[in-house]
Amino acid sequence: MTKNRALAEWVNEVVELTQPDTIQWCDGSEQEYQTLIEEMLTTGELVELNQQTHPGCYLHRSDPTDVARTEHLTYVCTAKSEDAGPNNQWMAPEEAHAKVDALFEGAMRGRTLYVVPYCMGPIDSPFSRCGVELTDSPYVVANMRKMTRMGSEALARIERDGSFVKGLHSLGDLHPERRFIMHFPEELAIKSIGSGYGGNALLGKKCHALRIASWQARQEGWLAEHMLIVGIENPQGEVRYIAAAFPSACGKTNMAMLIPPTQFEGYKIWTVGDDIAWLHVGHDGQLWAINPEAGFFGVAPGTGVETNPNAVEMLNRDTIFTNVAVTEDNQPWWEGLSNEIPKLDWTGKPYDATSGKKAAHPNSRFTVAANQCRSYSSMAEADTGVPISAIIFGGRRKSLAPLVYEAKSWAHGVMVGASVASETTAAAVGKVGVVRRDPMAMKPFCGYNFGDYWGHWLSLEQRAAKLPKIFHVNWFRQNEAGHFLWPGFGENLRVLQWVLARCEETGDAIESPIGWLPDKNAINTEGLAISPNAMEQLVSIDIPAWQQEMQDIAGFFEQFNDRFPQQLKRELDRVMGELSPTAKKKAANSA
Ligand code: GTP
Ligand code: SPV
Ligand code: MN
Secondary structure: OOOOHHHHHHHHHHHHHHOOOEEEEOOOOHHHHHHHHHHHHHHOOOEEOOOOOOOOOEEEOOOOOOOOEOHHHEEEOOOOHHHHOOOOOEOOHHHHHHHHHHHHOOOOOOOEEEEEEEEEOOOOOOOOEEEEEEEOOHHHHHHHHHHOEEOHHHHHHHHHHOOOEEEEEEOOOOOHHHOEEEEEHHHOEEEEEOOOOHHHHOOHHHHHHHHHHHHHHHHHOOEEEOOEEEEEEOOOOOEEEEEEEOOOOOOHHHHHOOOOOOOOOOOEEEEEEOOOEEEEEOOOOOEEEEOOOOEEEEEOOOOOOOOOHHHHHHOOOOOEEEOOEEOOOOOEEOOOOOOOOOOEOOOOOEOOHHHOOOOOOOOOEEEEEHHHOOOEOHHHHOOOOEEEEEEEEEOOOOOOOOOEEEOOOHHHHHHHHHOOEEEOOOOEOOOOOOEEEOHHHOOOOOOOOHHHHHHHHHHHHHHOOOOOEEEEEOOOOEOOOOOEOOOOHHHHHHHHHHHHHHHOOOOOEEEEOOEEEEOOOOOOOOOOOOOHHHHHHHOOOOHHHHHHHHHHHHHHHHOOHHHOOHHHHHHHHHHHHHHOHHHHHHHHHHO
16 A cells, blocks of 8 residues: 555554554545545535535534534643643653553444545645544545645655654544543654544644644754734735734634725735744745645634635635534525524524524634635745745734734744733633633644743744744724724734834834834724724733733743743843833843
8 A cells, every 4th residue: 555664564553453444545536535525425424515505515513522622632742741841731652652542442443444644735845744644534534635735645755755744543432531632742643532623633733733843843943833824915016925823713714815905905915824834944044934734624603705705705615614504595604604594503403593502613614625715825835935024923812912013023022922812712622711821822732842942933043044023913902892993804904014014114113112013103094994092092002001911921931940941031021121110220220
């Protein structure tokens, strides 16, 4: 089946352990995909949607206990616990292997074991990395085909390169008590059992392209980040690329395919990626980014013609929906799509509109090939990737964080990224709406100690002469009545225009202790119904609240002890000093 001995031997071992009835090596062909779909329609794993309005579209209903990532069941298993850091759950590798291997024993009896070779990134790019997922879920195979370059070409590259990440996955019995997502960065291996949900089961995505890749990236001198990549073309035809890290369900997909406001005639948006970026230092000293994925696994709720028309259009065909509702005439439906009242909720039961419950699961998703998006950039297929002009961090915060600000230096920008906080969302199991620190939007995804990770970020300054500027945004500020102050979505281009202007040293800004804020009229609000008062609130900062915030950040950093980079400590002290005029005076006197 393969010339690669390591792969052949590993498949044999897994077959012995899991005892599948049949083994299927996936070639990634259209015919193979269609056969899988037919099989899943027969078993009920997929339901056909309205083929007149949505050709090639199907619905998958997950086990109701298995609808989001499970961070409490996710482990990083390094030889030393300090290498995983306080940001990860840790288990000793031998213990973790023993624990999950016991669950994998005989787990595939009566099932097919699919061998899924995949490539993260353009198939011939030197920055791409391959993996093989062994899974007993046809839903996973079908999704992997949309999300990655999967099949024969990937296998050929694995045979050429000789290396690949080993990902073993089984649905097991889907019981939350027998569900584990284990990572072994030192072995370039992943073992996931008991979940069929997205980030837990499509191992190329968060498990490989973030947790394992971030570990490899540190050793090899690059970055694996939870970032969208978007190109902004101005009326002169120049394209500038931005990479932005927002936590799960905080706006990456939307920003990656936004539609410019009508006032922005001649502007075009190019989508390179919506979730993950792999960044390398180019020979020219710039950061270059590839999107390792080939599809979008996007949040359905909130996706509508007003907010994200590009997405709505691409979802009209050849899409796998997970946990959405369906209408009377069997079309997919979710909150924010239309005013129609759906017939069935996400569990397949008749929907009672008076129940006050949501019809689609808040973390319901679509899986679609990236090239179905009208704004998909041809540069997403380029082996080199795209040069990055600006890096943006962001979070979902009702208060405190202004609409946008610019870090004063690379090191300050790393501190801004390291101190990102955001309200939790339905993308992971747990309470929604609780503010937590989510550094670089990587809290659930960094495969090693955050202290070392920040040190790695800081070290880029020694290796790249033309690093991008770093910014922070917050699309989610609310007024006292709980309404968003900023219209968001396509209008976010107004903020990105200021960001790019700053990169070209043109946008007007005012210095503040936390960074450069846009000058009063620096953000173009032409044609926008926003009061000067709201705008004022959005771009100003509350000093006492920020002093409190910095104390909180300092407390958060403490847990990283001796792994915490001194350079970040100096940045923190500097900002705290600038926020506190008395402290500043004291420092001046004692100097
Ligand atoms: P993951 O796939 O989980 O990593 O999420 P994501 O970061 O790609 O988030 P996505 O773009 O799917 O947005 C998540 C939710 O936030 C959706 O319900 C969107 O409608 C909403 N959203 C996105 N952008 C904005 C914005 O600018 N303003 C407001 N108010 N909501 C937004
Ligand atoms: C996220 O949660 O950040 C996602 C979805 O993009 S998942 O693939 O489940 O990680
Ligand atoms: Mn994500």
